[in-house]
Amino acid sequence: MKKLALHWKIIIGLFLGIIWAILSGFFGWSEFTTNWLAPWGRIFINLLKLIAIPLVLFSIIGGIVGLGDPKHLGRMGIRTLVLYLSTTVIAVSLGLLIVNVAKPGTWMDETVRKENRIAYELWAQQEGEEVHDDINMLADPVNSELIAEVAKRRGFDEDENVQSRLKQVESQKDSGPLTFIEDMVPDNVFKAMTDNGSMLKVIFFALSFGIALLFVPNDKAQPVIAVVNGLSEVFLKMVDLIMKGAPFFVFALMAGIVSEMAGDNPVKIFELFKGLTWYSLSVLGGLLLMAFVIYPTVMKVFVKRLSFKGFLKGISPAQMLAFSTSSSAATLPVTLECVEENLEVDPKVSSFVLPIGATVNMDGTSLYQAVAVIFLAQMHMIELDLAQQLTIILTATLASIGSAAIPSAGLVMLMIVLSSVGLNPAWIGIILPVDRILDMVRTVVNVTGDATVATVIGEVSAGENGEVGVFND
Template sequence: MRKLALHWKIIIGLVLGILWAVLSGFFGWSDFTTNWLAPWGRIFINLLKLIAIPLVLFSIIGGIVGLGDPKQLGRMGLRTLLLYLCTTIIAVSMGLLIVNIAKPGKWMDDDIRTENRIAYELWAQQEGQPVHDHKNYLDDAANETLIAEVAKRRGYDEDESVQSRLKLAKNQKESGPLTFIEDMVPSNVFMAMSDNGSMLKIIFFALFFGIALLYIPEKHSKPVIDVVSGLTEVFLKMVELIMQGAPFFVFALLAGLVSEMAEDDPAKVFELFKGLTWYSLAVLTGLLIMAFVIYPTIMKFFVKRLSYFGFLKGISPAQMLAFSTSSSAATLPVTLECVEDNLKVDPKVSSFVLPIGATVNMDGTSLYQAVAVVFLAQMHMIDLSFGQQITIILTATLASIGSAAIPSAGLVMLMIVLSSVGLNPAWIGIILPVDRILDMVRTVVNVTGDATVASVIGEVSEVDSEEVV
C-alpha cells in the first residue's frame, strides 16, 4: 500500500466509504457512522479551508512580486480572465447542446408533465408573470379537476432548504449593476478572511498589496517578500502533511454523506436517483466531455509538452479531492501542488492564476445550470426560445463569477438563471436529491479547468519571456 500513488489511495477511500455507508444501512450502523466517522470528513474539509485562505493571500502576493514587471502582470491578468471567460462560454454552450438533443425532461410521463405545467401556470398567475409559449392549460375545462388538485398540493417553495436559498438568490437578484465591483473591495480584510467573508475580497487585497510592493524601494520590500515566501512554504508543507491522511479522511467524508442520504434503508439511495436519471446522465455527459475532451484538447493545442494522459495523471490527485469535498477552495492547496510539481507550471503563474480561477472559473457549475434550466422547463412542458437560451448563456456566465467555491453554491446561482427566463426559482427543490453527487463531479470540472488555464498561461508566459530575451 505504501508504494501506491496517492490518487489511487484516495479512490480506494472513496469506494470503501460508499460501501461502508450502504452496509451500515443494512446492519443499522448509521448512528455509529454519523457520530464516529462523519466528523472526520468535516474535520478534513475544515483543515483544507484553514489553509486555503492564507495560502491564497500569500501565494498571490508572492506571484505578483515574482513577476516583477507591472506590465507583465497586466498582460497575465487580462489573458487569465479572457481564457476563463472563453471556457465558461464553451461549457454553457455544451450544456445547452446536450440538453436540447437528449431532452431529458420529455422522458417523463405526459400526465406528470401536464400536472407540472398546471403548477407552473398557477405560479405564473400568482406572480404576475407572463406564461411562456402562450399555451394556457388553466383555461381548458378538461383540466378543471386536475387544476383543483394541483392547487391544493404543498409546493417546493415551502421546503426549508429551498426557502433559505430563495432568500440568497433574491438578494443577489436585487443587487445593482456595480454591486459585483463594490463587493470586491473589503472594508476590513480580517472580516473578509472570516467564514462569512468573500474570496474575491481576499484576492483584491492580495493583488493590491502585491502591486504596492512592486512600487516601493527594495530595501523596504525585501523583508516583507521574504516573510511572504517563508509563510507560503509553511502552508504548502501543511498541505503535504494533511494529504498523508487524505485516503482515511475521504473514506469518512463519503461514508457520512451517503449514510445521511440512506439512513437505515439503503434502498433510499437508489430511489433518490431513480426519477432524475436522465437529467443526471445529461449533466454528467456534458461534464465528462469538458473534463476529458475539451480541456485536454486545449492543452494539446497550447501545451505540446504534456500528453493527454500526462495532463490527467498530473492533475488526478486534485480531481479526486475535488470530487470528495465538492469545494474548489478546499481543493486549491492540492491543485497548486499538482500544477507546480506535476504539470511543471511556474509557481509565479500558478500562484496568480489558480486562486483567481477558484473564485471566477465555474465551468462545471455553468454547464449544470444550463442543463438544469432547460430540463426543468421541459418537464413543465415549456419550450424556451433561442433568445431565452442565449439569455441563459449570458446569465450563467455572469452568475458564475464570484460564486462561492463551496458545496452546492451553484444552486443559488441557478435560481438567478431560472428567474432570468421567467421560471420559478423554487424548482431547485426538484433537483435537490441528486445535486450533491452532481456537485462533486462539476467541482472536478471546475478544478480541471483551473489547471488547464494555469498551464496555458504558463506556456504563453514562457514564450513571451523567450521573445524578450
C-alpha cells in the same frame, strides 16, 4: 514493493467509504457512521479551508512580486480572464446543446408533465409573470379537477432548503448594477478572511498589496517579500502533512455523505436517481465531454510538452479531493501543489492563476445550470426560444464569477438563472435529491478547468521568456 501513489490511495479510500455506507445501511450502523466517522471528514474539509485563505493571500502576493514588471501582471491577468470566460461560455453552450438534443424533460410521464404545466401557470398567475407560450391549461374546463388537485398540493416553495436559498436570491435582486464590484472591495480584510464565500475580497486585497509592493524601494520591500515567501512555504508544507492522512479522511467523508443520504435504507441511494435519470445522465455526459474532450483539445493546441494522460496523472490527487469535498476552495491548496510540482508550472503563474480560477471559473457548474434550466422547462412543457437561451448563457457566465467556491453554491446561481428567464426559482426543489452527487462531479470539472488554464498560461509565459518546460510522464 513500489509505494502506492497518493491518488490511488484516495480513490481506494473513496470507494471504501461508499461501500462502508451501504453496508452500514444494511446492518443498521448509520448512527455509528454519523457519530464516529463523518466528523473526521468534516475536520478534513475544515483543515483545508483553514489553509486556503492564507495560502491564496500569500501565494498571490508572492506571484505578483515574482513577476517583477507590472506589465507582465497586466498581460497575464487579461489572458487568464479571457481563457476562463471562454471555457465558461463553451461549457454553457455545450450544456444547452446536449439538453436540447437529448430532451431529458420530455421523457417523463405525460400526465406528470401536464400537472407540472398547470402548477407553472398557477405560479405565473400568482406572481404576475408572463407565460412563455400560448398554452393555457387553466382556461380549459376539462382540467378543472386536475387544477384543483394541483392547487392543493404543497409546493416546492415551502421546502426549508429552498426557502433559505430563495432569500439569498431575493437579496441579490435588490442589488444595483455595480454591486458586484462594490462587494469585491473589502472594508476590513480580516473580516473578509472569516466570511464564508469572500474569496474575491481576499484576492482583491492580495492583488492590491502585491502591486503596491512592486513600487516600494527594493531595500524596504525585500524583508516583506521574504516573510511572504516564507509563510507561503509553511502553508504548502501544512498541505503536505494534511494530505498524508487524506485516504482515511476521504473514507470518513464519503461514508458520512452517503450514509446521510441513505440512513438505514441503502436502497434509497439508488432510488435518488430513479426519477431524474435522464437529467442526471445529460449533466454527467456534458461534464465528461468537458473533462475529456474540451480540455484535451485546449491542451493539445497550447501545451506541446505535456500529454493529456500526463496532465491527468499530475492533477488526479486534486480531482479526487474535489470529488470528495465538492469545494474548489477546499481543494485549492492541493491543486496548487499538483500544478507546481507534478505539472511543473512556474509558481509565479500558478499562484496567480489558480486562486482566481477557484473563484471565477465554474465551467462544470455553468454547464449544469444550462442543462437544469432547460430540463425544468421541458418537464413543465415550456419551450424557451433562442433569445431566452442566450440569456441563460450570459446570466450563467456572469453568475459564475461571483459564486462562492463552496459545496452547492451552484444551486443559488441556478435560481438566479431561472429567474432571468421568468421561471420559478423554487423548482430547484425538484433536482435537490441528486444535486449532491452531481455537485461532486462538476467540482472535479471546475478544478480540472483551473489546472488547464494555469498550465496553458504557464506554457505561453515560458515560451515568451524562452524557457522550455519539462514534464516526466
